Amino acid sequence: xxxxxxxxxxxxxxxxxxxxxxxxxxxxxxxxxxxxxTALEAKGVATSVLFTDTGPMVEELxxxxxxxxxxxxxxxxxxxxxxxxxxxxxIGVWHMVHTxxxxxxFAKQSGSTILVAxxxxxxxxxTIAARRARLPLxxxxxxxxxxxxxxxALASIIRVLGWVVSAGYIANSTSTLKSLLTxxxxxxxxxxxxxxxxxxxxxxxxxxxxEIAMVGRLERWKGQDLLLRALAVSAFRPSVTFVxxxxxxxxxxxxxTELARELGLQDRVTFAGHVSDPTSILADADIAVHCSRTTxxxxxxxxxxxxxxxxxxxxxxxxxxxxxxDGVDGLLVDPTDTTSFAAALDSLIxxxxxxxxxxxxxxxxxxxxxxxxxxAIVAQFLGVADRDGVGGRGRG
Ligand code: GLC
Numbered sequence: 001x002x003x004x005x006x007x008x009x010x011x012x013x014x015x016x017x018x019x020x021x022x023x024x025x026x027x028x029x030x031x032x033x034x035x036x037x038t039a040l041e042a043k044g045v046a047t048s049v050l051f052t053d054t055g056p057m058v059e060e061l062x063x064x065x066x067x068x069x070x071x072x073x074x075x076x077x078x079x080x081x082x083x084x085x086x087x088x089x090x091i092g093v094w095h096m097v098h099t100x101x102x103x104x105x106f107a108k109q110s111g112s113t114i115l116v117a118x119x120x121x122x123x124x125x126x127t128i129a130a131r132r133a134r135l136p137l138x139x140x141x142x143x144x145x146x147x148x149x150x151x152x153a154l155a156s157i158i159r160v161l162g163w164v165v166s167a168g169y170i171a172n173s174t175s176t177l178k179s180l181l182t183x184x185x186x187x188x189x190x191x192x193x194x195x196x197x198x199x200x201x202x203x204x205x206x207x208x209x210x211e212i213a214m215v216g217r218l219e220r221w222k223g224q225d226l227l228l229r230a231l232a233v234s235a236f237r238p239s240v241t242f243v244x245x246x247x248x249x250x251x252x253x254x255x256x257t258e259l260a261r262e263l264g265l266q267d268r269v270t271f272a273g274h275v276s277d278p279t280s281i282l283a284d285a286d287i288a289v290h291c292s293r294t295t296x297x298x299x300x301x302x303x304x305x306x307x308x309x310x311x312x313x314x315x316x317x318x319x320x321x322x323x324x325x326d327g328v329d330g331l332l333v334d335p336t337d338t339t340s341f342a343a344a345l346d347s348l349i350x351x352x353x354x355x356x357x358x359x360x361x362x363x364x365x366x367x368x369x370x371x372x373x374x375x376a377i378v379a380q381f382l383g384v385a386d387r388d389g390v391g392g393r394g395r396g
Contacts, residue, residue, distance in 0.1 A: 014113060015045065015046065015114065015382075016046045016047070016112045016113050017037075017040060017045060017046070017047045017112070017113070017116060017382060017384060018049070018107050018110070018112035018114070018115050018116065019036075019037060019048070019049045019050070019116045019118055020049075020052075020115060020116065020117050020118060020122040020126045020129065021033055021051050021052070021057075021119060021122050022052050022053060022121035023051070023052075023053050023055060024051040024054055024055030024058045024070070025056070026056045026057060026060075026245075026276065027217055028142065028298075028300050029118055029119060030118070031057075032142065032172070032192040033049065033118050033140075034049075034061060034066075035193070035194070035195055035371045035374075036192070036371065036374055037049055037061070037064075037066050038064050039193075039374065040375045040384075041064075041066060042372075043372075043376070043379060045375075045379055047066060048067040048069070048110060048112065049061055049067070049068045050069050050070075050071050050106060050107070051068065051070045051071070052070070052071055052072065052099050052122075052125065053072070054070050058070060071103050096121065096124045096128070097128050099125050100124070100125035100129045100132075101128050101129070103125055103126070103128075103129035104128060104132025105132060106129075107129055107133040108132065108134075112135060113135065113384075114136055114138060114382055114384070115129060115130050115135050115138070116137075116138045116139075116170070116382075117137060117138070117140065117166070118142065119143070120143065120158055123161070123165065123166065124161075126139075126165075127165040130165075136168075137165060137166050138166060138168050138170060138381075138382065139162050139165075139166040139168075139170070140169075140172075141170065141172065141177075141180060141297075142176070144176050144179040144295055145159050145162070148294050148295060149294065155179075159180060159181045160181060162181065163180075163181040163182075168185055168188075168381070169182060169188070170187075170190050170378060171187065171188070171189050172190070172191065172319070173189060173191065173297055173298045174189050175297065175317075175319055175321070175322065176189075176297045176318075176319070177189055186381070188377060190377040191374060192298055192300050192369070192371075192374060193303075193370040193371035193372065193373050193374040193375075194303050194304055194369060194370070195371055197307050199308045199309050201309060202283075203356075204286060204355050204356040204359075205286050205352070206352060207349050207350050207352065208236070208237070210238040210286045210349045211238065211240075211241070211284060211285045211286050211287075212227075212238050212239065212241070212285060212287045212289055213240070213243065213278075213284075213285035213287075213289075213305070213310065214227055214288065214291075215244060215288070215301040215304070216243075216244045216292075218242070218244050218245065218246045218252045218253045218256060218271075219252055220293070221293055221294040222293075223292050223293040223315070223335050224242055224244075225255070225256060225259055226291045226336060226338070226341065227240065227289050227291050227335070227341075228256065228259050228263055228265060228269070229263070229338045229341075230291075230335070230338050230342040230345055231263070231265055231345070232263040232264070232265060233338060233339070233342045234342045234345055234346055234349070235342075235346050236345075236349045236350070237268060238287075238345075239268040239269075240268060240269050241270045241272050241281055241285070242256070242269070242270065242271050243273075243275050243281055244272075244274060245273050245274030253271060256271070257271065279304070279308055282309075285305075285308075286310065287310060287311050287345070287355070288301075288302070288305030288306075288308075288311075289313050290302050290312065290315060291313070291333075291335035291341070292318075292335075293315075293336055295317045295318035296314075296315060296318045296319045297318060297319050298323075299319045299320050299323060302320055302330075303323060306329065306330070306362035306365055307366035307367075309360075309362075310359055311330065311355045311356070311358040312324060312329075312330035312331070312362055313330065313333055313341075313348065314330060314331075314333075315332070315334070315335050316332035316334055323365070323369070324362075324365075325365075328358075328361055329361040329362040329365045330358060330362055331344045331348065
């Protein structure tokens, strides 16, 4: 996996932005990183990506001709879990320090000028890497650093640590930014934009034939079970396709299959597993649902669904509030309230005109979230030169 280390340079200036990620799994933050690196490269900003574990994103970066290396630590990084047992802590810390040191050596030799940590684990390893390579470390925050995710104590530790070790923050939403300690630090919100898709408009299906899609890893916090429960009390019988694999060791898929059977929904629920490009499934769906039970930091899948011409229903907290205007280009619901969730679903299912008007407005909204715009904001923030002469060291 390990490639030779090449020194690279931007079109203008000497910058090389190196992204560090602890996983190359096909999940939201990593997809966003791949898209961002690609868009920065297209602007003439040299980038590279260092993963500390292998996965499908490595191949994807190869395909896009973005330099990528897998820098493995002393053992499988999936064994190091933030918030894991107390005994695992010293081993985890040692592993991260060791890997961080190796990452620093890599970054230095390849001529990196800025390190960008793409996760909390990457931030810990990036801290050591940045010290070794004597480079600034920016934290690109994809998670809300809140007690909901990490517990109160750990969330506070991560917040303080982030403040101490990072030179600045790029947050994927205002909601994420607000969960950080940013006093006297540079910080910017850069919504994760999507790459353009061409999906022709379609006739809305009649209520009895409506198709629903939900894209997201099969993890409890993503709330697929909440959709199943709402469907069980819905006045209609739509078909549902769940797109997404189980990641990071959680076997929520089995639980969901059992729940679908228990609720008598098995004939109209499909678990498609991980699909590398869900566009065609979204392009065929009438409604896309997002129903995370924990506050979603941003919610790229919502924008993808809007761009694919779906009417969307999303959870009414965090990132989705920054994407969807309730009742205009989608509906916002509390997915833990089964009755109101089902009522929102039914209101879209039964009225095909409203559904298709919302879908058209959603399509227009999605054009506000382009990866080019994300890259422009990030380039400006990092102060890296691009082909248009925007940015540049010291000017950002
Ligand atoms: C993470 C977040 C998700 C966001 C993505 C890209 O996966 O959970 O909300 O869309 O990162 O920033």
